[in-house]
Amino acid sequence: xRGILSDRMGAALLMAPLLLFLVIxxxxxxxxxxxxxFTLPTPGLGQYGALVSDPLVQSVFIxxxxxxxxxxxxxxxxxxxxxxxxVRGSPVQRVLAEFCILVPFWISVLTRAFGWVALLxxxxxxxxxxxxxxxxSEPLTLVRNEFGxxxxxxHFLIPFAVFPLASAMRSLDERVLLAxxxxxxxxxxxxxxxxxxxxxxxxxxxxxxxxxFSLGFxxxxxxxxxGRSVMIAELxxxxxxxxxxxxxxxxxxxxxxxxxxxxxxxxxxxxxPKQLV
Amino acid sequence: MPTYRPxxxxxxxxxxxxxxxxxPLLAVIxxxxxxxxxxxxxxxxxxxxxxxxxxxxPRWLESILLSxxxxxxxxxxxxxxxxxxxxxxxxxQPRFTAALVGFVLLPMVVPPVxxxxxxxxxxxxxxxxxxxxxxxxWLGVAMAHSVMTVxxxxxxxxxxxxxLDRRIDLAxxxxxxxxxxxxTRVIMPNIKFGIVTAALLSFVLSWEEIGVTLxxxxxxxxxxxxxxxxxxxxxxxxAIAALSxxxxxxxxxxxxVRSVVTRRQATP
Numbered sequence: 139x140r141g142i143l144s145d146r147m148g149a150a151l152l153m154a155p156l157l158l159f160l161v162i163x164x165x166x167x168x169x170x171x172x173x174x175x176f177t178l179p180t181p182g183l184g185q186y187g188a189l190v191s192d193p194l195v196q197s198v199f200i201x202x203x204x205x206x207x208x209x210x211x212x213x214x215x216x217x218x219x220x221x222x223x224x225v226r227g228s229p230v231q232r233v234l235a236e237f238c239i240l241v242p243f244w245i246s247v248l249t250r251a252f253g254w255v256a257l258l259x260x261x262x263x264x265x266x267x268x269x270x271x272x273x274x275s276e277p278l279t280l281v282r283n284e285f286g287x288x289x290x291x292x293h294f295l296i297p298f299a300v301f302p303l304a305s306a307m308r309s310l311d312e313r314v315l316l317a318x319x320x321x322x323x324x325x326x327x328x329x330x331x332x333x334x335x336x337x338x339x340x341x342x343x344x345x346x347x348x349x350x351f352s353l354g355f356x357x358x359x360x361x362x363x364x365g366r367s368v369m370i371a372e373l374x375x376x377x378x379x380x381x382x383x384x385x386x387x388x389x390x391x392x393x394x395x396x397x398x399x400x401x402x403x404x405x406x407x408x409x410x411p412k413q414l415v
Numbered sequence: 416m417p418t419y420r421p422x423x424x425x426x427x428x429x430x431x432x433x434x435x436x437x438x439p440l441l442a443v444i445x446x447x448x449x450x451x452x453x454x455x456x457x458x459x460x461x462x463x464x465x466x467x468x469x470x471x472x473p474r475w476l477e478s479i480l481l482s483x484x485x486x487x488x489x490x491x492x493x494x495x496x497x498x499x500x501x502x503x504x505x506x507x508q509p510r511f512t513a514a515l516v517g518f519v520l521l522p523m524v525v526p527p528v529x530x531x532x533x534x535x536x537x538x539x540x541x542x543x544x545x546x547x548x549x550x551x552x553w554l555g556v557a558m559a560h561s562v563m564t565v566x567x568x569x570x571x572x573x574x575x576x577x578x579l580d581r582r583i584d585l586a587x588x589x590x591x592x593x594x595x596x597x598x599t600r601v602i603m604p605n606i607k608f609g610i611v612t613a614a615l616l617s618f619v620l621s622w623e624e625i626g627v628t629l630x631x632x633x634x635x636x637x638x639x640x641x642x643x644x645x646x647x648x649x650x651x652x653x654a655i656a657a658l659s660x661x662x663x664x665x666x667x668x669x670x671x672v673r674s675v676v677t678r679r680q681a682t683p
Contacts, residue, residue: 145507148503148594149503149504149506150503152503152507152598153499153500155496155500156496156565156569157515157519159496159561159565160519160562160565163534163559163562164521164522164530164533166537167533167537167540168529168533168536170533170536171532174536217432219425219429219431220432220436222425222429223421223425223426223429226418226419226420227420227429231421233674237670238432238433238436238437241436241670242436242437244619244666244669245662245663245666246623246625246640248640248644248647249443249662252439252643252656252659253439253440253442253443254442255454255651256454256656257438257439257442259454261453261455261456262442262454263442263446263456266456293435293436293439296436297436312418312419319419325422326424329425354527354529356528357625357626357644360648361647371527371528375629375630391529391532394526394528394529395525395529398525
């Protein structure tokens with residue numbers, strides 16, 4: 139009896155600090171944000187009505203979904219290509235692939251966005267080079283538009299897309315691949331009809347991670363979009379800091395959380411969380 | 416034994432992706448050496464003036480020191496909270512564990528911009544009560560960073576606990592050790608590596624945090640990423656290129672050391 143009581147006490151004492159911390163510093167203020175969305179500037183559903191009717195907000199939502207979809211396709215395909223070598227390559231190839239995945243992964247989002255500015259801006263590396271070989275006379279506009287945003291976001295998200303794919307590729311039975319080759323299937327055919335279908339759960343997991351991350355992305359679109367291709371996260375920032383309209387900013391945040399939550403629930407119906415690591 | 420290796424087409428595609436991943440990191444090197452005050456490619460002569468300005472301009476040094484202070488405090492807070500919570504979960508396996516862990520992981524899965532609005536709400540509310548803990552204060556930033564990093568610390572510590580043999584804890588318990596003794600003298604020495612990793616990751620995440628920091632600082636608590644952000648948005652300062660080169664070199668060195676160490680551990 140004493141044992142059970144002290145067990146419960148012990149668990150409660152050890153777990154309480156973090157739970158309290160997050161209730162006070164996260165759950166309670168989140169409810170405050172939800173409250174803002176219903177009360178500012180006037181109580182009611184006005185802000186949610188504005189979300190549906192405001193053409194600017196709508197165009198930002200549509201642009202965000204479009205960019206997120208493109209980034210997802212680009213990132214998953216690119217991640218797939220490098221993961222194949224990371225998981226199945228020769229020892230030297232593996233080390234090199236790991237280096238190319240992990241170095242960008244650990245470098246901050248700001249540095250990486252800045253690297254793309256250095257490459258893509260009007261006086262950046264690519265335009266300088268293309269002009270010096272006489273290929274173009276006027277610099278190409280590669281940043282401050284959707285192209286720059288897609289490039290920068292894909293670059294940021296490829297390493298995140300790699301991990302679920304790698305876990306799927308590691309767990310598949312190599313003998314099946316060898317059997318397919320041994321029975322005379324070509325490399326291409328083995329890849330498309332055996333390898334890819336067997337890594338389906340990794341593809342779904344990695345696509346969902348990239349898509350969900352893209353929806354709430356702030357830094358890269360703000361730097362590489364240059365204020366011209368605003369996505370949801372930047373719109374929230376602008377509503378809160380530039381045209382103080384806290385109610386609308388809060389309402390967009392709530393809609394974003396609900397949307398992402400629904401997507402995650404759908405994801406976990408198809409993939410176990412463990413398969414994503 | 417035959418193995419299934421990627422063919423030439425796979426290799427070519429992988430090389431293209433690898434170039435794409437490394438290109439922007441390499442691109443900052445020439446930019447950092449430009450003698451111009453603008454962001455341009457150096458034409459002819461090279462200069463280290465932007466590296467010098469990192470040392471000479473007090474703003475950079477101040478924000479570096481501030482970022483270190485915030486990183487240390489928030490990492491300590493995250494690690495302690497994550498450690499006690501994880502010990503509770505592992506030692507007592509309470510009911511609703513999955514729900515409680517899920518709750519703790521929320522700041523990791525909620526879109527960062529929503530967490531940023533949430534923490535902005537918290538700190539502006541607190542600002543009315545006390546001036547040194549609210550919006551645009553270093554303590555406020557440290558606390559907000561802890562909220563964002565504590566899920567990562569918790570995951571790392573829970574993972575290293577899950578690899579621990581329960582029987583050593585049962586033995587200690589059978590021999591009459593108290594909860595405190597079991598935690599500090601039996602369990603914690605065995606998950607040292609996980610705890611240190613959690614603290615380091617929390618520090619790194621705080622060190623480079625920008626999404627939340629942008630919402631909760633304005634003029635006083637200028638962390639290094641915040642200063643970089645200001646330099647990137649307004650008039651692009653090539654000192655950022657110099658700083659980026661230094662940060663990239665540090666990252667590459669740390670990863671190289673880590674891979675050498677883990678390889679040595681793998682082949683004794």
